[in-house]
Amino acid sequence: MSAPKLNIVPFVSVDHMMKLVLAVGIERFVTELADYIEDDFRRWELFDKTPRVASHSHDGVIELMPTSDGKLYGFKYVNGHPKNTRAGLQTVTAFGVLADVGSGYPMLLTEMTILTALRTAAMSAVAAKYLxxxxxxxxxxxxxxxxxxxxxxxxxxxxxxxxxxxxxxxxxxxxxxxxxxxxxxxxxxxxxxxxxxxxxxxxxxxxxxxxxxxxxxxxxxxxxxxxxxxxxxxxxxxxxxxxxxxxxxxxxxxxxxxxxxxxxxxxxxxxxxxxxxxxxxxxxxxxxxxxxxxxxxxxxGFAIEDFSALRYVRDKLRDTGLYEELDLLADPDEPRDLFGMLLRAEAAQAKAVVG
Amino acid sequence: MSAPKLNIVPFVSVDHMMKLVLAVGIERFVTELADYIEDDFRRWELFDKTPRVASHSHDGVIELMPTSDGKLYGFKYVNGHPKNTRAGLQTVTAFGVLADVGSGYPMLLTEMTILTALRTAAMSAVAAKYLxxxxxxxxxxxxxxxxxxxxxxxxxxxxxxxxxxxxxxxxxxxxxxxxxxxxxxxxxxxxxxxxxxxxxxxxxxxxxxxxxxxxxxxxxxxxxxxxxxxxxxxxxxxxxxxxxxxxxxxxxxxxxxxxxxxxxxxxxxxxxxxxxxxxxxxxxxxxxxxxxxxxxxxxxGFAIEDFSALRYVRDKLRDTGLYEELDLLADPDEPRDLFGMLLRAEAAQAKAVVG
The missing domain is CATH 3.40.50.720 (NAD(P)-binding Rossmann-like Domain)
Incomplete structure (x- = not known):
């Protein structure tokens, strides 16, 4: 049994997200994602809800959209810059993180430009199903x-x-x-x-x-x-x-x-x-x-929809392996010894030069 | 002249952050970082300031700390879970992002567990210099x-x-x-x-x-x-x-x-x-x-200090190259054609299978 790598956060790149969507199939992806959204909307009252935190500027807005169901925490970073298309850039780009409320440790980092397009469409279709x-x-x-x-x-x-x-x-x-x-x-x-x-x-x-x-x-x-x-x-x-x-x-x-x-x-x-x-x-x-x-x-667009999308992607990763491992979290052998981790890295460097 | 890779965001892993700190030297790193903090505190009134967005739970807190000077936007994700040490985890882990206000595009993703320890110490020392x-x-x-x-x-x-x-x-x-x-x-x-x-x-x-x-x-x-x-x-x-x-x-x-x-x-x-x-x-x-x-x-600890730290790390990367390239941003050739990017990825896959 290998020890869990505490420093590692799975990362879904744009390339991996495309592969994931194609492996699942676009129609099946939005349908399953819609089910996750419906599940989370049914337990709406459980969630920690707050309006998004927006930073407006002349050309657009950058927003953080956090929420939590008490066990998982998710947030999305998303911008909206209508002028971007003229410069060959996306109007909207996004990425997101899912984390464990118990430890505060991130569990997933993923692109969300493609994923937001999918969850927005899934959300619209869920609403239309009822309306x-x-x-x-x-x-x-x-x-x-x-x-x-x-x-x-x-x-x-x-x-x-x-x-x-x-x-x-x-x-x-x-x-x-x-x-x-x-x-x-x-x-x-x-x-x-x-x-x-x-x-x-x-x-x-x-x-x-x-x-x-x-x-x-x-x-x-x-x-x-x-x-x-x-x-x-x-x-x-x-x-x-x-x-x-x-x-x-x-x-x-x-x-x-x-x-x-x-x-x-x-x-x-x-x-x-x-x-x-x-x-x-x-x-x-x-x-x-x-x-x-x-x-x-x-x-x-509300944070809980992104939360559903993050949950869905995380569940899909187990089977597909379509992610990279990101060395995002400092993980000293002794948690109180962050400084010692630096010193040991220095010693390892010196040894590598000598050896 | 190679075109800028619009999909790429530089990423500083924990390993690269340690190498960066050691390459600069710990004392020089905190001293230079302190200068960035002082510079930003001198132009304090320019910043978009908001209290951190905290999600509290029984065992700890997960926070997002955004700020902007109108040209750059930064935020930090940070948790605080005192019980974590008993499970062999860090009490505090963090990562952060620096982005361009003009386009909303992220410019840097970096670990901030080590960086927060350094900026907190630099901030304390700056205060002591005056007090x-x-x-x-x-x-x-x-x-x-x-x-x-x-x-x-x-x-x-x-x-x-x-x-x-x-x-x-x-x-x-x-x-x-x-x-x-x-x-x-x-x-x-x-x-x-x-x-x-x-x-x-x-x-x-x-x-x-x-x-x-x-x-x-x-x-x-x-x-x-x-x-x-x-x-x-x-x-x-x-x-x-x-x-x-x-x-x-x-x-x-x-x-x-x-x-x-x-x-x-x-x-x-x-x-x-x-x-x-x-x-x-x-x-x-x-x-x-x-x-x-x-x-x-x-x-x-305030978001502007993290903003200073993100600025400092970004400036240091140019010389050291101590970062990876992360495929974080969807970048279709035609910005309005996100769906077409998916279809082209599918076609490329099919071709690879056939070929």
Whole structure:
């Protein structure tokens, strides 16, 4: 029996994450990840919840998103810099850590740029499972950037969407999206306007990236019975929907103290009624309750979703071995002797030079 | 000219950090690090300051400590679990990240268990430079665990301390400390009590680890003119000094909103006067002002000190090359095409199998 290497933290690189997603299969990955999210949303009350810790600057934001269920602790580092694409950089990059609450020791470090795209899509699809109209097959996908295909795949795997109506102000983004999704079982139409995209859609997903108040959807574009999955409005000053749509919708959110600052509902009064999605998933509150009801998932992304994703990746590593070992933690033979560890490293160096 | 590898983040492992410290030399490392801390304390007002984000549990705490000067962003993950030593684990482990505010991209990931020990010692010595009595040579060092030798070395390099009086409830810790410091130019006495250790000391450093209210120093042990460097009292419910000592001392702190919760002054009224150390370093407030004055640095550790340490390590890497390259950031050729990156990885895999 080999002793556990106390200094080592498993690390999932971008390359290993891609291999992991491909080994599992993208549809199965988001489906299993969605199950982890649902499990954690059912035990929502257990979690230590706090709004993300954001550091805003002129060009963007850097955030830390921690949470804990009392046994595990997770946090994500994530930035949002809309200008980055012009410099050939990602708008959003992320990495995360899962740690043991009992010892405080990190147990996993992983890239989370790809993983966040997957968990955001899984979260959207979980919400739609409870909120979208029965038998929904057609989704309008407005905003065809980095998140778009992940949304499509998750909605196919979890909700049964197989008809996509794409729209982006930049038509090359729509073509990229359609090309990437070719052969995956979708009937895809590229549309010339948002108005055209929403025609006949059961679900409208808005996932644009501009850091400003925008109106991707106006009131006349939203008919009765539709479910709106609003992903892109996710920080102060960034919204996608006209206020009148919000007033006609039943609104579902992740964590109200965060969504009231960051979500579409920053346009509404601070006491405007909303339903916490976990209450729906746990069976404490109704989801969709009528055919003509407009439901809106005002998603901003919450730490518990990242926690679920970190748990899922950790569980998958056992079987796949798709990780590296990172020498991240100082581990002297005698815990109080950190300085002595330095001295012994010095002695070992000297010996190596002599020998 | 090779293109910058946008997916790569330099990573300093524990092994590389030890090599870096030894290559620079421990005394020079803490001295140069102290200069970075002083530089950052002089421009204190520039920083985005927030109390650490703590997740407390029965056995300890996990904290995130972010800050930014508007150009760089840094944060540290650090735990504190006093029970860990009994399981052969470190009480405190840490790692940190430095990032570019303009793009949100991480620029450095580094172990910070060793680095925190060095920055804590450098910070203490910087404070003593302004607060300790002139010509101080003798320091009582109460608590001889993992931080003790680092304190000794920093006080020697920066303040001129060459006589140490060690005391720990566990005498084996004192012997470990004395052994590690042998041959480094100290006159060392191991004492049988705290009372004995403080005899003739110009500076008293308390650095014990119990997570509870303790009284390492009682009022009668502290004579006029002494500087107290209180390191161990650093979270709610954890203090080391009797309240009467605080009432006789002029108290200097890092960031009052944090220190009032975590420091020795949690024993005092919320409006008890304290001086912010940066004001002293910047020349806006006096440090030591008299021979009989008792000065107290009520240190809890603040994010700006970690930021200074991250800056210092980053600057040192350029010359030494003591780091690895971590594939941490997804970097698709086309930033909006994260999904396409996955598909291309799949195609590459298939080709490798065929070929």
């Amino acid at each position: 979208a109209p029965q038998g929904a097959r057609t989704m309008a996908l407005i905003g065809n950037g980095a998140q778009a295909e992940f949304q499509a795949v998750a909605f196919k795997a979890i909700v049964g969407i197989d008809r996509l109506r794409l729209y982006d102000v930049d038509s090359s983004a729509s073509r990229k999206c359609a090309k990437n999704l070719a052969g995956m079982g979708f009937d895809i139409v590229i549309c010339a306007s948002g108005q055209e995209a929403v025609e006949g859609a059961d679900i409208i997903t808005t996932v644009t990236a501009d850091k400003q108040y925008a109106t991707i959807l106006t009131d006349n574009m939203v008919g009765p019975g539709v479910h709106i999955n609003a992903i892109g409005g996710d920080c102060p000053g960034k919204t996608e929907l006209h206020r009148d749509i919000l007033l006609r919708s039943d609104i579902f959110v992740e964590f109200p103290p965060q969504t009231r600052i960051e979500g579409e509902i920053q346009q509404l009064a601070a006491d405007h009624p909303v339903t916490e999605l976990w209450q729906v998933i746990a069976g404490h509150a109704p989801g969709r309750s009528g055919e003509r009801q407009i439901t809106l998932f005002d998603s901003v | 300790a009595p002139q010509g101080a040579r003798t320091m009582a060092l109460i608590g001889n665990g993992a931080q003790a030798e680092f304190q000794a070395v920093a006080f020697k390099a920066i303040v001129g301390i060459d006589r140490l009086r060690l005391y720990d409830v566990d005498s084996s810790a004192s012997r470990k400390c004395a052994k590690n410091l042998a041959g480094m130019g100290f006159d060392i006495v191991i004492c049988a009590s705290g009372q004995e250790a403080v005899e003739g000391a110009d500076i008293i450093t308390t650095v014990t680890a119990d997570k509870q209210y303790a009284t390492i120093l009682t009022d009668n042990m502290v004579g006029p003119g002494v500087h107290i460097n209180a390191i161990g009292g650093d979270c709610p419910g954890k203090t080391e000094l009797h309240r009467d000592i605080l009432l006789r001392s002029d108290i200097f702190v890092e960031f009052p909103p944090q220190t009032r919760i975590e420091g020795e002054i949690q024993q005092l009224a919320a409006d008890h006067p304290v001086t912010e150390l940066w004001q002293v370093i910047a020349g806006h407030a006096p440090g030591r002002s008299g021979e009989r004055q008792i000065t107290l640095f009520d240190s809890v």
